[in-house]
Amino acid sequence: MLLLLAALSLIVYGTIRRALFAQFDAGLESTAQLIAAVIGQDVDEVELGLEVQQMPEFRDITHEAYFQLWGPDEVVWAKSPTLRTEDLWRIGDNAASPVFTDWHDRGGRPLRAIGLRFVARPADKDGKPPPKMSPTTMRLTVARDATELHSQLRFLQWLLLMASAGVTALSLFIAAVVVRHGLAPLTAIAAQIEAIRADDLTARIEARHTPSEIAPIKDRLNDLLQRLQASFQREQRFTADVAHELRTPLAGLRSTMEVTLLRSRESREYQTVLSDCLGIVQNMQTMVNNLLMLARLEAHQITLRRDRILLADLVDTCWRPFAEPARQRQITFESTLSDDLTCLCDLDNLSMVVSNLLANASEYTDNGGRIRVVAQATAGHAELTIANTGCSLTQEQIAQVFDCFWRGDSSRRDGGLHCGLGLALVQRLMTALGGSATAELQAGGIFAVRLDLGPCATERR
Amino acid sequence: MxxxxxxxxxxxxxxxxxxxxxxxxxxxxxxxxxxxxxxxxxxxxxxxxxxxxxxxxxxxxxxxxxxxxxxxxxxxxxxxxxxxxxxxxxxxxxxxxxxxxxxxxxxxxxxxxxxxxxxYRTKNPLLEVGDLRIDLAVQRVWRDGAEIGLTPREYALLEYLAVRAGQVVSRTDIWEHVYEFNSSASSNVVDVYIGYLRKKIDRPDRSPLINTIRGRGYMLGAEPC
Missing domain, CATH: 3.40.50.2300 (Response regulator)
Incomplete structure (x- = not known):
């Protein structure tokens, strides 16, 4: 914009300057032509001098004008008396005529002059034929004081400069005000963002006079805060759940030991108490391991290997710890996996998944119930389903089984020794392994979890 | 309790x-x-x-x-x-x-x-019925400054009578507040335990502390006027 302003000022200055010079020069030229015409009629030096002196141009004190006339051979024919000893500039022989020039006199005054070459012809004098004279080339210079012209131009320069500076300052000021005003909502939002503390994410950015351009920013920020708050709350709830779930076994441990210490007891009793406590500690350990595993899964901190796994073997190995307790409760275990079904997966993690599912199944199966494990391979990926009878969950509850710390309370057995992380871990592990886990309620109170081993390559040996 | x-x-x-x-x-x-x-x-x-x-x-x-x-x-x-x-x-x-x-x-x-x-509206954990003193906090009983050794069952019965001292306590009340739901005790177990308590607490030279109110139950301490 400044550039535009400068260009505009230059154009205005140039135009006015040209106009002023043109006017000045027109005056000079007409004076010069007049003198030339006079000389053309009469070449008498003395008269000429007087006659020219009488011209109004040379009598104006404010616009002091000078002339000097050269005859052939550079002889000065006539000059303004005011010039005294000074000579004016003289037009050259080859220069175009007329020509304008600027210079300063000895007093430092600016002068502008017109140089003219013309041929003087003797004219009739009082009706008599002119004397026989050969035409002579004359040179004439008319100069005029250009002080006023230059001061006008300087004034114009000054005016334009001041105007430009004023416009620039004004536009800067206006721009600053406009920008500040335009940014005011952003400043307000920034202040509100600054006021949001890490421990209180309930705050929202309020902007009553938000211009429509900024409203989407405000909305997106509020959305972001909403999501942050939700995830923060989820985190808090999870921590609270963890604390809750650890408190219960701790209370069990503490009260078991305190009650035992109330009096001295027989060694058999101490043994029972110690093995009870060990059981609680083992459960707590499992829970802590599960929590750690969940945290690592969340942070993508587990490394996965690709092992060729024989599914029938895997299920057998995982079932072993649960076989005896299940037999005591007359639970039938049925695994109908073919001996040659393999998949490529991480052995440790898949074992953890299957163990968790079998532990869950053996805990929740009704006495005398049945656990069934089936598998099928279709189009390069394997599906493993673990199902158990005795499920009293509703369809809505089935949708929640993979939530952390969720337990189907009405079907809880064994005094709530399991903390409700097993199935949550199963699902997250399966996702990390590139597969998935889905739970469904089948007719006859059968709870089934289907593992899709996903892109795990499956082949028949 | x-x-x-x-x-x-x-x-x-x-x-x-x-x-x-x-x-x-x-x-x-x-x-x-x-x-x-x-x-x-x-x-x-x-x-x-x-x-x-x-x-x-x-x-x-x-x-x-x-x-x-x-x-x-x-x-x-x-x-x-x-x-x-x-x-x-x-x-x-x-x-x-x-x-x-x-x-x-x-x-x-x-x-x-x-x-x-x-x-039982007693702020004081130290109960006194006549010259019988019961400390509810440590579950100990004294009469005339001499401590009386009671089994937990006996103590539980005495404590219940003591917190309701001066009131007639029915057998049903005792049954409900001193015995467990699935305890094998038969209904006359209350009378049996009252008998044990009397032997340990009452003295031949003093008036009995545990009184039988015929047809209604038992009462610890003097009969209400």
Whole structure:
């Protein structure tokens, strides 16, 4: 914009300057032509001098004008008396005529002059034929004081400069005000963002006079805060759940030991108490391991290997710890996996998944119930389903089984020794392994979890 | 004194039941909320120790139902939930005390005793009936400055009579407050234990402390005028 302003000022200055010079020069030229015409009629030096002196141009004190006339051979024919000893500039022989020039006199005054070459012809004098004279080339210079012209131009320069500076300052000021005003909502939002503390994410950015351009920013920020708050709350709830779930076994441990210490007891009793406590500690350990595993899964901190796994073997190995307790409760275990079904997966993690599912199944199966494990391979990926009878969950509850710390309370057995992380871990592990886990309620109170081993390559040996 | 314990975490339920019984309380316990409500309705428990997260029926619903029915049993909530809101909710619904797991067993005992004193309107844990002195806190009994050794059963019976000293206490009351639901004791066990207590407490040279009020029950201390 400044550039535009400068260009505009230059154009205005140039135009006015040209106009002023043109006017000045027109005056000079007409004076010069007049003198030339006079000389053309009469070449008498003395008269000429007087006659020219009488011209109004040379009598104006404010616009002091000078002339000097050269005859052939550079002889000065006539000059303004005011010039005294000074000579004016003289037009050259080859220069175009007329020509304008600027210079300063000895007093430092600016002068502008017109140089003219013309041929003087003797004219009739009082009706008599002119004397026989050969035409002579004359040179004439008319100069005029250009002080006023230059001061006008300087004034114009000054005016334009001041105007430009004023416009620039004004536009800067206006721009600053406009920008500040335009940014005011952003400043307000920034202040509100600054006021949001890490421990209180309930705050929202309020902007009553938000211009429509900024409203989407405000909305997106509020959305972001909403999501942050939700995830923060989820985190808090999870921590609270963890604390809750650890408190219960701790209370069990503490009260078991305190009650035992109330009096001295027989060694058999101490043994029972110690093995009870060990059981609680083992459960707590499992829970802590599960929590750690969940945290690592969340942070993508587990490394996965690709092992060729024989599914029938895997299920057998995982079932072993649960076989005896299940037999005591007359639970039938049925695994109908073919001996040659393999998949490529991480052995440790898949074992953890299957163990968790079998532990869950053996805990929740009704006495005398049945656990069934089936598998099928279709189009390069394997599906493993673990199902158990005795499920009293509703369809809505089935949708929640993979939530952390969720337990189907009405079907809880064994005094709530399991903390409700097993199935949550199963699902997250399966996702990390590139597969998935889905739970469904089948007719006859059968709870089934289907593992899709996903892109795990499956082949028949 | 008879307590009901509703707690679904088996190790805690078992150890608390054991500890409370060894301290001389008659304790009924269950791990199921619905069953807990059934127990609470069928007996006049002195204190109900109640977990909040229960299968069947949650603890807060149990309190609501009991209070709506006008049951006066003192309720002590025992839970792993520890936020102020949780406590306020529990107490506002009609619970009398609140303990967060894990807790010290001795503190639980002290709180139960405090609730019992409130039940029987005695702020002083040192009861005196004539020259018989009973310290409820340490469960010891003296007569004329000489300590009397009682079995937990005998002590429980004496304590119940003592907190209601001067009142006629029926056999049913004794049965309800001193014996457990599934104890094998037959109905005349009350009379048998009264007999044991008399032998240990009463002296031939003094007027009897335990009086039989024919057709109504027993009374500790002098007959009301």
């Amino acid at each position: 008879r307590l009901l314990l509703v707690e679904d975490y088996r190790p805690l339920r078992e150890s608390l039941t054991k500890g409370l019984r060894e301290t001389g309380f008659a304790v009924d316990s269950t791990g199921d909320g619905a069953e807990g409500l059934w127990y609470a309705r069928s007996n006049d428990y002195d204190v109900i120790i109640l977990d909040l997260m229960l299968p069947g029926l949650d603890g807060l619903s149990i309190i609501k139902k009991l209070r709506a029915e006008g049951r006066q049993s003192h309720v002590l909530i025992l839970t792993a939930k520890d936020t102020v809101d949780d406590r306020i909710t529990g107490l506002d619904l009609g619970a009398d005390d609140y303990m967060v797991k894990p807790f010290a067993f001795q503190e639980l005992l002290a709180r139960v005793r405090a609730l019992l004193r409130r039940s």
